[in-house]
Amino acid sequence: MSAFMNGKSSKEASSGMTWRIIGIFGGGLAALFVLSILSLGFGEAKIPAATVLEGLLNRQDVMEHNLLWDIRMPRTVIGLLAGAALAAAGALLQTITKNPLASSDTLGINAGAYFMVVLGMVTFPALQHEFPFLLAVAGGLLAALAAYLLSGGKEATPVRLALSGMIVSMVLGAFTSALHIFNKNETQNLFLWGSGSLIQLDWDGVKYAWPFVIPLLIAAMLAGRQFDALELDESTARSLGQRVGLARGLGLGLSVLLAAVVVSVVGPIGFVGLVAPHLVRLSGIRKHHLLIPASALWGALLITAADTLARMVRSSVGEMPVGAVMAIIGAPWLIWLVLTKMKNISGSGSGQSSMNIGGTALRIRFVPTVICMSVLLIVVILVSLSLGGTRIPISELLSSLIHRGDGSYSVLLNLRLPRTLVAAGGGIALAISGVLIQSAVRNPLADASIIGVTSGAGFGALTVMVAFPALTVLAVPIAAIAGGALAAAFVFVMAWRRALNPSVLILLGIAVSAIASAGIQVMIVKGSLWSSSSLIWLTGSTYGRSWNQFNSLFIFLIVLVPFAYYLGRRFDLLAFGDESSTGLGLPVRGTRLWAMIIGVMLAAGAVASVGTIGFLGLMAPHAVRMMIGHHTRRSIVLSGLLGGLMLVIADTLGRTIMAPKEIPSGLIIMLIGAPYFLFLMYRSQVRKV
Template sequence: MQQLFTEVWIEGRVQDIVLGMRLPRLAIGIIAGGALAVAGGILQTLTHNPLASASTLGINAGAFFAVVVSMVFFPTALGQYSFIVAVIGAVFATLLVLSLAGRELNPVRVALTGMIISLLFSSITGALQLLYENETSGLFLWGSGTLVQLNWSGVKFAFPLVFIALVTSIMSGKALDTFSLGEELATSLGQSVVKVKLIAWTLSIILSAITVSVVGAIGFIGLMAPHIVRLIGIKGHRKLLSHSFLWGSVLLISADVIARFIQPTQEIPVGAMTALIGGPWLMYLAYRTAKTQKRGDRSLGGTKKPISLRWLVPVIISLIIGAMYISFSYNGTTWTPVSQWTSMIIWNFRIPRVLITFIIGAMLAISGVLLQGVLRNPLADSSILGITSMSGAGAMIFLVILPSIPVTWMPIGAMLGAIIAMLIIFLTSWKTGFQPILLALIGISVSAFGSAIIQILVVKSRLVVAAALVWLSGSTYAKGWNDLYLASILFILLVPVAIYFTRHLNTLAFGDEIATSHGLNVSHTRAWSLIIGVVLSASAVSIVGTIGFIGLLAPHIARRLVGYFHFPLMIVSMMLGGLLLSLADFIGRVIIAPKEIPSGLVVALIGAPYLLYLLRKIK
């Protein structure tokens, strides 16, 4: 009798799990995947852009940002109006992208603008999650995209809205067919272009907001599914959107199954799995699209009236000394006089941390100078090109697969990841002449791929959410003298080699043909400069995590001070990079003391808007 009761109880539990969790998960996967695919198909037609989707245009990131802000500051509103909150964020992101991308809506430029907006929103969201850890508990997994459902409430909420939006989209198919011929031709055929745009944007935003409010920010499904349908040969928007819905569902469910197969006992973000597939897909589409685009301006900018190093260097050194003095003395709440700097906390934690921060900033800045000089690309930076992210993935692989190895071996994993990123960049970009905007877009695709690997490894290694966010954001927290010794050794070994190549980079700036006519071995110079730049970036990542944008900001500021010649440019960039990261670390440490914001997030909040500014200047 007892055995029979046990069997009945077990059977009931299995039935509860299947009906209450697994079936809702399957259903929401079908609904969310289909919704994202239909939104992507509409956006690609609406913007005449094969790279458009809710993720590449920043719509998902904007919706998730609004949800996080609401959860922190207006939790009641989120509980009652989560969909409306997500819609507001999606609309805001859409307007921001359209206003910054320019009137021509160049496909690669629009996609890159959307990806930068996504980076900006992600940085702010990450900072909020760290600052309000209790209020946003559980958002790490959901923010990366998850189909976990504890009941049928999500399905009941999403299904009617998605069904209505899908039917409306299919009914609008003929109007979209006409619109796809071009706005002028559509107008001449009697179509109200403004009305079609309004309906199409509304449908795509609603579909995106629904998925974010239920399953989080899942990317790349809306990019891949419509292209798969077009490759099959299906034409006409009614069939295109119907088949896209089915393929989007298949892709998302498949990604979820693969994620559970990789780690059966833990929940891996399905958004990370879609990024593993979607990142390479975006690279392919960007490469194919770029072949039809005109080559952009290769000017790196800079002043024609440089300031003499004799005057500039002492000023910057004074700023560095002042920044370090304040960083040593102030912890956000109290000042520590110089006489107490030998105390255990100051000497063992604060002093090495500040020194490491400066060295890492200098290394990243030099890496940026090398990459921008070799590629003659104003957008070249280890974080933009995906080197930082792939370095982090390589370091994490070493950490997870070989947990017994000492920390001093982590740079090897980081360097391997960085080399893979650089090879991907070269293989996908060299035939198009390393166009600045294309190169940045492919780099961001590589970065998404590396970030997906990191997210999977974070979950697999059971790192706590706060520690994972700190690693993903980049932080010098808890760095000591051993880390400083390692950073100093790498700095002393690599920086003189980088300075040696400054003369060759000056020659290379005039073009390969002129450089060769002056006796420069272009291939040798380019290869070694890239190797040094990649190693510098990978070394920095292995010590402090994925800090970006320093290699973009410091060289651009330095060019406005000292001009184009690479020796003064590298010296000033090195000092400015250290100063910038030191200031970012100090701000993150004291602005909400005793809590901290990772310095990588502080830099990203400055770097992403500056990258948008540079994008606007490049033709």
């Protein structure tokens, strides 16, 4: 009887799996067919479904059929190929890393490929025109290896890998932004493409992509058994005779090639490789000979749906880049995944619950260091005031500042002084914000940009610039503050039920950053901002800052910094972990919330004044922590001084190196901070804490 019941349950399970497979493939194909018909019909000129079917089955030499076959069909087909390739790459990456958050965008592959394509367009356009795929492959592979190694390799936790991939993407994004700003004419056409665009004028893109995508997908399916073995424990797989290292290398190579060919044709499109494989895995499919084609099918479906939606809203806001639409679709999926499916999300990888970044603190004496840095900041401010297109002798500068000079430089100083003080105040605010946010999330690799504040503030400001250009100048900083506060509030509310778990905060911040960044991409394309001051503002600039910006920033600093210093001893206890801190009598959730609120407000005030400057809130606290160790109150003081010093120096260099042309100070900070931050990532990975 028992054998009979076991056989019956086995048959029921087999029957259930069969129906799930039929649903995944049959339902997916049916939905894809319907969406493809809709995709072919939508556009500036709508084509009825009946005409679409007639054109597909019996093409005539009429305008609708020619439009269908020569313009819209290539766009739809390239979307199918792109979605299939990105989804299959995501499935492979999740398997070889054993990480549910792995995909071509979270590992930085898309950003690496995009950077190399832009670099090729600027430095060697002939090579870029002939071999865009090779450049994209090189960039994607290097980015993936960097993210994987910096996250700890095989021992990386999901959060660590996602954070490493985001940081690698930020680093590459800094250099890509530099290429865009310094080579506007050469790269202007890459802005829309850089947001992910399926627009095709002929069949050239399809002819280029399909000989790569189809064979790579077939190769991945044929190697399914090798990838199945990676789902097992490594020692078990080796005992079964599987060559685990070779299988991982094959999976990484296939995924990078699939993602690179997509980026080289349609630009970087995120979240497809994250969402599609998860949808398939939720149905119970685990074997890779089914998982890979099913993921490819649903990836094609997702891209087609996103592209159709982008064209459906064209009449009201203009056609959105498909990459932005996919981010709006995929980011909520990541939020749902984090809150409902990932139970043990924090893990135990290095950097998860420690504020140590490797190495030993120098234990420099605090008071003498504060005095030296304060004097140095004053000196640098004075030097900054004297330099520029017109140089002011130091003696005349000092006389003018104390109103004893002849006044010949007073007008110039009225322009430079508020700008320099805004730079100092913005650097102070961003650095202290970094100290507080890192304490709150108990991770030394976090700042306002990681939890979505910077992107939210940028989106708020750009919304006013594009949608309401007639509003006063004061509306931009107000919108920036509102955008940053809303982004942070959303992250806090969603993470509240998880006790504001640091890992949850980081992952939700990544999702919110993706949504806000998608909105920024839409605003840049819609407002044609790639050659305007708005784009410069997005990279961080102190150009044209007046006493109004300084006064508002000064209010933020004078109110929030003393409050942060007062709570500094409580923030120190957060470094010990939730259980230890609770045992010491600390209300962990409330303390973490206060640290985040103050940090977010300081960051939003800084963004409103100096734009979206990245890395400063990461670098200054790290440098101070290496000098004095973990001490929140002292870190607030020293990090603020160091942040102000760094941004004033960056502002000075920006307006003197290529005078009269100015380099955005945020761009200089990014170019300095990117290599430094990669070094910090390496240190935090080498020393297992």
